[in-house]
Amino acid sequence: MRISRRALVDPFIVMDVMERARAAEAAGRRIIHMEVGQPGTAAPRAALAALERAMRAGPLGYTVALGLPELRAGIAALYRRWYGVELDPERVVVTAGSSAAFLLAFTALFDVGDRVGLGEPGYPSYRQILRALSLTAVGIPASEENRLQPVPADLEAHDLRGLIVASPGNPSGTMLSRQALAALVGHCEARGISFISDEIYHGLHYGDRAVSALEITDRACVINSFSKYFSMTGWRIGWMVVPEDHVRVVERLAQNMFICPPHASQVAALAALDCVTEMEANRAVYARNRALMLEGLPKVGFARIAPPDGAFYIYADVSGLTDNSIAFAAELLDQAGVAATPGLDFDPKRGMQTLRFSYARATEDIEEGLVRLAAHMARRG
Numbered sequence: 001m002r003i004s005r006r007a008l009v010d011p012f013i014v015m016d017v018m019e020r021a022r023a024a025e026a027a028g029r030r031i032i033h034m035e036v037g038q039p040g041t042a043a044p045r046a047a048l049a050a051l052e053r054a055m056r057a058g059p060l061g062y063t064v065a066l067g068l069p070e071l072r073a074g075i076a077a078l079y080r081r082w083y084g085v086e087l088d089p090e091r092v093v094v095t096a097g098s099s100a101a102f103l104l105a106f107t108a109l110f111d112v113g114d115r116v117g118l119g120e121p122g123y124p125s126y127r128q129i130l131r132a133l134s135l136t137a138v139g140i141p142a143s144e145e146n147r148l149q150p151v152p153a154d155l156e157a158h159d160l161r162g163l164i165v166a167s168p169g170n171p172s173g174t175m176l177s178r179q180a181l182a183a184l185v186g187h188c189e190a191r192g193i194s195f196i197s198d199e200i201y202h203g204l205h206y207g208d209r210a211v212s213a214l215e216i217t218d219r220a221c222v223i224n225s226f227s228k229y230f231s232m233t234g235w236r237i238g239w240m241v242v243p244e245d246h247v248r249v250v251e252r253l254a255q256n257m258f259i260c261p262p263h264a265s266q267v268a269a270l271a272a273l274d275c276v277t278e279m280e281a282n283r284a285v286y287a288r289n290r291a292l293m294l295e296g297l298p299k300v301g302f303a304r305i306a307p308p309d310g311a312f313y314i315y316a317d318v319s320g321l322t323d324n325s326i327a328f329a330a331e332l333l334d335q336a337g338v339a340a341t342p343g344l345d346f347d348p349k350r351g352m353q354t355l356r357f358s359y360a361r362a363t364e365d366i367e368e369g370l371v372r373l374a375a376h377m378a379r380r381g
Helices: 013-026 045-057 069-083 097-109 124-132 178-191 244-257 263-272 276-299 325-336 363-380
Strands: 092-095 115-120 136-141 162-166 194-198 221-225 238-241 313-317 354-358
Touching: 013 325, 045 263, 069 092, 069 238, 069 263, 092 097, 092 244, 097 124, 097 194, 097 221, 097 238, 097 244, 115 124, 124 136, 162 178, 178 194, 276 313, 276 363, 325 354, 325 363
Parallel strands: 115 136, 115 162, 162 194, 194 221
Antiparallel strands: 092 238, 221 238, 313 354
């Protein structure tokens, strides 16, 4: 059978790195994982207990397409707690991870061929999902001066139907201030550009908290997830907040594309919303890891970095060390036993000269990884 042109997306390079690391571990090596943006901690204990109770009480089946009403209300309450935003739970759509939310948002907002802007460096799946939907991804290089976040001036030369922005960003971890986010929202609203705010790293900050687009406008599509702050990557549960007049449109798409989010994951997610103490303890670990990385990486040769405000990544300019980040990452894995992600995943134009390091694992792993990197770079000369 023939393969459609839409199917010919690029690989998600970090997943390829994960597979090489897994193969090395299967062969008996111990690998330090700094490649994947996955918390090293389990789901909150109360979430596991809630799911056990639900499973003993009866079968778990289909829920309504938009998600359990109690979970939608709980997410709305989170916006009140975190941002002081009064949010109608009817605008909350529970999804099978943030990936399903991107599919729903892009399908609801854009027609074939529409041009959607995304900052570079940025999450690679934006580009590939857009391509698979026959949309045109428009890369917008962000400057070091703007801490690798787009600004309105970067958009002037582009005819866009939509813009997706992430704060904290992946891979940089940098955040937009309220003023900077408002400037982007204002630029888009004045030109009829749909604004999508990826907020999946909210809750993971090390100074001032991140600003939600919902603090600025009701006309944005906001996407979030239980994967990062709530430490529930494998549960595949996320959500989106849409304008009131978009709810039924998204509901119809969700009914047909996914039927509903996983019932079991929704039960666990509802309980996770109240696990503040446990989640904040995790964030304290990331803060320690961040401090170790910011101190240790420059000492071993990775000095050009944008200090992250949030998430759990360090994005390093390695142009003084290599012009091939894929080969360099393979070298670090093979010779140092440290898995890192080539920047090409995040920036098709400049990514051959950058690497992303994740500090989402246990502090002991971060310490061991830095020791290994130091030894390897010393041997490298």
